[in-house]
Amino acid sequence: MLLAAWGEWSLYRAIRKQAADNQARPAGAIVVMGAAEYDGAPSPVYRARLDHAFDLEENGLAPWVITSGGPGGDPHYTEAGVGRDYLIQEGMAARKILTEARGGTTYQSVRGLSRILRSLGVRKCIAVSDGFHLYRVKTYFASFGITAYGSPAPASAIEADSELRTLYSLRELVILDLWYLHIHV
Secondary structure, three states: OHHHHHHHHHHHHHHHHHHOOOOOOOOOEEEEOOOOEEOOEEOHHHHHHHHHHHHHHHOOOOOOEEEEOOOOOOOOOOHHHHHHHHHHHHOOOHHHEEEEOOOOOHHHHHHHHHHHHHHOOOOEEEEEEOHHHHHHHHHHHHHOOOEEEEEEOOOOHHHHOHHHHHHHHHHHHHHHHHHHOOOOO
16 A cells, blocks of 8 residues: 555656656657647647747757647647647647647547657657646657657646646646556547
8 A cells, every 4th residue: 555655646746757757859740749630729728838839949959849639629720730730830830730630539649649759750859738647648658669858838727726736737737647547548
């Protein structure tokens, strides 16, 4: 019992440590994990991720940006498509942006992103998301043979709120526990 509790505490600490660690460095691509979109516009959480990816690309850290996320219940838009459109509106060259619009879960998105990265000959990427999410994203990418450097969106409303940060981090802990049991959610 104590060993299991220690293991959970250690995993929680690893999630929180990754959340605060910006590992951005030159890589083959920047991948932006999807988040909600509202009628074709990115949610504030997604916008923070996209703005951060924009800055990383502007600083020359990667030649490609790949947005991700499926329709999420909206028959007219995908998170990936909304992200792509937003980056173009902000001034990023359309030729630098690819999309992975089929993933309905983080696992499905990472699986699709990994296929795209391999097709580009890329084995290292910068993963952009909220900090609490990055440990799991990196774990999933590693399972597909891709090295992901976590780069948390600095303007994350979730990370700024201590209660939300704790709740979302605990959610990640449960999802990772399921992952280690080979249940992919």
